[in-house]
Structure formats: C-alpha cells, structure tokens
Amino acid sequence: RTVYVNGEYLPEDQAKVSVFDRGFLFADGVYEVTSVLGGKLIDFAGHAKRLQRSLDELQMANPVTEDELLEIHRELVRANGIEDGLVYLQITRGAADRDFAYPKEATPTIVLFTQAKPGLADSPLAKTGMKVISIEDQRWGRRDIKTVQLLYPSMGKMMAKAAGADDAWMVEDGHVTEGTSNNAYIVKGNTIVTRHLGTEILHGITRAAVLRFAREAQMVVEERPFTIEEAKAADEAFITSASAFVMPVVEMDGQPIGSGTPGRVTARLREIYLDEMRKAAV
Numbered sequence: 001r002t003v004y005v006n007g008e009y010l011p012e013d014q015a016k017v018s019v020f021d022r023g024f025l026f027a028d029g030v031y032e033v034t035s036v037l038g039g040k041l042i043d044f045a046g047h048a049k050r051l052q053r054s055l056d057e058l059q060m061a062n063p064v065t066e067d068e069l070l071e072i073h074r075e076l077v078r079a080n081g082i083e084d085g086l087v088y089l090q091i092t093r094g095a096a097d098r099d100f101a102y103p104k105e106a107t108p109t110i111v112l113f114t115q116a117k118p119g120l121a122d123s124p125l126a127k128t129g130m131k132v133i134s135i136e137d138q139r140w141g142r143r144d145i146k147t148v149q150l151l152y153p154s155m156g157k158m159m160a161k162a163a164g165a166d167d168a169w170m171v172e173d174g175h176v177t178e179g180t181s182n183n184a185y186i187v188k189g190n191t192i193v194t195r196h197l198g199t200e201i202l203h204g205i206t207r208a209a210v211l212r213f214a215r216e217a218q219m220v221v222e223e224r225p226f227t228i229e230e231a232k233a234a235d236e237a238f239i240t241s242a243s244a245f246v247m248p249v250v251e252m253d254g255q256p257i258g259s260g261t262p263g264r265v266t267a268r269l270r271e272i273y274l275d276e277m278r279k280a281a282v
C-alpha cells in the first residue's frame with residue numbers, strides 16, 4: 001500500500017512517525033474517515049469542514065488546504081486502486097519534548113492511508129440488522145471533537161462482542177448518547193428521534209445528510225435525548241456513520257426492536273442516502 005506522511009507518498013513499510021509525536025503520547029490528534037464508492041469520495045466537503053472545526057477547538061494548525069487534502073485523498077485512492085473502501089486521515093500536533101502544555105512550536109504530523117472494502121455498500125448487516133447492547137458512556141466530555149482518543153469506544157466494542165452483539169449504544173444520565181462509532185436513532189411511526197447536537201456526541205457528517213434527506217421526504221425529525229426503554233419500544237432503530245451509511249438495529253440488550261427485522265423507514269433512508277451521495281461523490 002502507498003500511504004501519505006507529511007508531504008510524501010511512501011510504501012507503508014517506509015513511512016515513519018516520531019516516538020515523541022503527541023498523537024502517540026497524548027492522543028493529541030484528530031481524524032476523519034471518508035468512504036469511497038466506485039472510486040469516488042463520499043461527502044469529502046463535510047469531512048474537510050469538520051476536520052477544520054476539530055483542529056480549531058484544539059488550537060492546532062492545519063498543515064494542508066482543503067484543495068490539497070482532496071488531491072491527497074484522490075491520489076491515494078488512485079495509487080491503491082480503491083473502488084470501494086475508506087480513506088483515513090489523521091493530524092496530530094506533532095513531535096515535541098514530552099510536556100502537558102502544548103509546545104510553542106511544533107510541526108503537525110499528517111498521515112493518510114486507505115483501506116479497501118469491496119462491496120462496502122452491500123454489507124450483509126444491512127439486510128439482517130445489527131444487535132446492540134447498552135453500556136454506560138464513560139468517555140470524556142468533548143465528544144464533538146473527533147480526537148484519536150478511542151479507547152473507551154474500543155472497550156465498548158469488546159463488551160458488545162463478549163455479549164454476542166455487534167455494537168454498543170452508550171448511555172449517560174439515563175439517555176442514549178451514541179454508538180461506539182456511529183450516531184443512534186429510533187423510529188416511532190413516521191417520526192425519527194436522534195439526540196440533539198452538543199458536546200455529548202460527535203456531529204456526524206452522515207447524520208447531517210440523513211436528517212436533511214428525511215426532512216425532504218416529509219418525515220418528522222425530533223432532535224432530543226431518548227432512553228433505552230424508548231428504544232426497546234420503538235418500531236425501528238438504526239445507526240449512521242460514514243463507513244456504515246444507514247444501518248438497521250434490530251435488537252437491544254437481547255430484546256427485539258419492532259418486528260426484530262430491518263424497518264421500512266430505515267431501508268428507505270439507506271437507499272436515499274446511498275443514491276444521493278453517490279451522485280454527489282467527488
């Protein structure tokens with residue numbers, strides 16, 4: 001594989017980052033994951049915009065312009081022959097003598113690589129639906145910044161696997177925040193409920209697009225907190241993320257949601273999302 005590191009395209013075994021990099025020592029870095037379908041990038045502009053917001057919140061310099069970033073994404077997709085897959089991008093504050101205070105002068109580290117995922121939009125889970133469990137949300141309080149600090153979500157994924165499930169929905173003060181790496185939704189009748197934006201959840205790029213399409217299709221959207229009990233009593237549930245798109249959830253803590261099979265509203269949103277985003281792909 002060809003990867004990109006600080007201005008260079010290199011074979012992956014020749015790419016290097018300093019042991020003093022603050023991404024490695026402090027998780028002082030941010031990332032984005034952009035899907036590739038048919039060799040084209042899905043919602044690149046959305047990811048570039050959120051990247052800038054994450055960097056601004058951490059007072060971190062952006063080493064590339066949006067045009068340069070697009071060019072790097074495209075070059076890696078081309079060099080690695082990606083039809084369907086992902087482009088991962090990470091920017092850290094860079095290498096500096098270890099100190100909690102941000103260094104006065106550090107050159108950001110920027111790394112991009114691709115992952116091939118043949119048939120990304122035809123995942124079997126889209127047909128069967130996912131099983132989720134509920135767990136306590138024990139992450140830090142600035143989940144709106146997309147940092148590389150992902151250990152608790154990783155633990156949550158392991159808890160889900162140990163319980164024979166596919167993922168975990170996290171709960172804080174009795175209300176669902178989000179999935180380990182996705183935004184969470186329930187459907188009751190024609191109404192879609194998902195948590196409102198704030199510092200408690202990541203502002204999903206897919207979430208923004210899906211809610212726009214839902215409103216355009218005359219569905220009712222309520223952005224408010226909901227409970228696990230409400231989820232268990234819902235007609236349908238689903239998650240969204242840049243790599244899973246819209247994915248049905250059919251079981252919560254071992255109990256079926258609705259009919260226990262992927263719902264009609266979920267299926268329709270997935271179809272609209274994929275159709276529209278493929279059309280707009282760059």
Ligand code: PMP
Nearest residue numbers: 181182183202204205206241242
């Ligand atoms: N919430 C969390 C915690 C995530 O990690 C992700 C995926 N990065 C999302 C939501 C979904 O965001 P997006 O639609 O931008 O991929």
